[in-house]
Amino acid sequence: MTRNKRFLALAVLGVTALAVQAQSPKPEDQIKLRKAAYDMMGYSFGGINAMAEGKRPYDKEEAARLADLLVQVSMVPRHFFGEGTDKGETRAKPEIWTHRADFDAKMDKMVSEAAKLPAVARTGDEAALKRQAKAVGEACGSCHDDFRVKR
Amino acid sequence: MRILPRRLPGEALSGHATRSGWDFPTRFFHWTLAALVTFSFVTGKVGESWLVWHMKSGYAIIALLLFRLAWGLVGSPEARFASFVRRPAAALAYVRSLSAGKRELPPGHNPLGGWSVVAMLACLALQVGTGLFSNDESSHEGPLAAKVSDAMVDRMTSIHGWNQYAILTLVVLHVAAISFYQWRLRLDVLGPMVHGSTSKRDSIVAAVLAALAVCATYWLVVVYPR
Numbered sequence: 037m038t039r040n041k042r043f044l045a046l047a048v049l050g051v052t053a054l055a056v057q058a059q060s061p062k063p064e065d066q067i068k069l070r071k072a073a074y075d076m077m078g079y080s081f082g083g084i085n086a087m088a089e090g091k092r093p094y095d096k097e098e099a100a101r102l103a104d105l106l107v108q109v110s111m112v113p114r115h116f117f118g119e120g121t122d123k124g125e126t127r128a129k130p131e132i133w134t135h136r137a138d139f140d141a142k143m144d145k146m147v148s149e150a151a152k153l154p155a156v157a158r159t160g161d162e163a164a165l166k167r168q169a170k171a172v173g174e175a176c177g178s179c180h181d182d183f184r185v186k187r
Numbered sequence: 188m189r190i191l192p193r194r195l196p197g198e199a200l201s202g203h204a205t206r207s208g209w210d211f212p213t214r215f216f217h218w219t220l221a222a223l224v225t226f227s228f229v230t231g232k233v234g235e236s237w238l239v240w241h242m243k244s245g246y247a248i249i250a251l252l253l254f255r256l257a258w259g260l261v262g263s264p265e266a267r268f269a270s271f272v273r274r275p276a277a278a279l280a281y282v283r284s285l286s287a288g289k290r291e292l293p294p295g296h297n298p299l300g301g302w303s304v305v306a307m308l309a310c311l312a313l314q315v316g317t318g319l320f321s322n323d324e325s326s327h328e329g330p331l332a333a334k335v336s337d338a339m340v341d342r343m344t345s346i347h348g349w350n351q352y353a354i355l356t357l358v359v360l361h362v363a364a365i366s367f368y369q370w371r372l373r374l375d376v377l378g379p380m381v382h383g384s385t386s387k388r389d390s391i392v393a394a395v396l397a398a399l400a401v402c403a404t405y406w407l408v409v410v411y412p413r
Contacts, residue, residue, distance in 0.1 A: 177236050177238075180325055
């Protein structure tokens with residue numbers, strides 16, 4: 037995908053997300069949407085991580101495809117932690133709303149680390165992919181540690 | 188032939204020459220397990236970035252438990268399950284004799300302590316077993332989690348979560364009981380877990396079993412999941 041096309045895709049997604057937020061779905065729908073996004077992140081990052089850990093054979097094309105998908109879905113959840121979404125079928129901790137700046141900073145960190153993955157994946161440098169996957173995993177984890185209820 | 192013990196810990200404190208120390212394989216198992224269980228507990232708590240180590244520690248515990256299981260079947264006389272797993276009535280009688288003021292250490296595990304060993308081994312086996320199928324719903328999952336349904340993974344993860352408190356309870360009980368023997372009854376139970384003698388036969392059998400346990404674990408967590 038060319039840079040322009042990717043930019044366009046991101047812009048469309050961003051505008052869609054904003055539009056969706058402006059309409060402000062019901063809290064229970066917001067919870068569903070962010071969960072779906074996390075599932076997609078789990079799928080895309082999980083595949084890359086499995087390659088990084090040697091559990092799945094390394095495949096440059098597949099890594100790049102998953103990385104692109106991860107970048108897109110990583111930007112979705114932040115729009116769906118609106119008012120009233122702390123209650124219901126969720127493991128989001130109330131601290132998200134009481135420590136919003138910290139939560140947003142961790143979300144930013146995750147999004148920016150994920151954004152580096154496609155380029156790294158396209159170099160075909162397996163060691164570099166491993167390093168970047170680790171950085172993304174740590175960014176995910178630091179937020180889960182503070183803001184997700186343990187099972 | 189059993190080599191003479193370096194010292195008789197029971198004698199030093201209680202005046203009864205009751206036993207020599209535990210054999211080396213049992214002592215090694217005990218202290219390594221204690222260290223790894225502590226390490227696992229901590230790395231399971233402090234955050235996701237430690238889960239890699241939490242998992243490795245769990246694999247080492249699997250190897251230790253496999254070894255102990257085998258050691259309980261063909262190991263030194265005092266380490267064998269057949270020698271220390273007694274009827275509940277025997278455990279009860281032992282407690283009565285203790286409260287009646289009898290102060291001596293039977294060789295090996297006492298009839299109540301034997302059940303404590305069984306309970307700890309069973310809970311730890313449940314913990315490492317469920318750990319193999321658990322995940323943290325992000326970047327870590329046990330090596331067998333991919334082999335079963337998500338519903339099963341959730342169930343395993345939740346058992347893995349609450350069973351830690353069963354283990355914690357047993358460990359606290361264990362430490363309390365050891366302290367009670369050591370400092371209230373003044374029977375030396377720590378010494379025999381530090382010093383002891385091992386027959387040549389036991390050393391050889393233990394080395395073979397340890398190698399087998401490591402291989403079996405490697406197969407279970409690395410080869411089989413591929």
